[in-house]
Amino acid sequence: MGMIEWGEKKIKNMTFWDMGLTKLVLILFGIITGAFISDFVKQNIVIFLVLFLAGYLVVILRVIARK
16 A cells, blocks of 8 residues: 555544644644744745745646536
């Protein structure tokens, strides 16, 4: 069994609360990481905005394309 199949199997067994906690932990990780590298982010904000918008567009298009 590969990593992808293993991950999909684990995700299917997650409850609503597990997903919420996972999101909260990842948000907190992002806040803490952002506090440490804020100067780097400020210097390269255009690059991060382009990456964010490209990723957001991909997610939206994938969600809309699903049936």
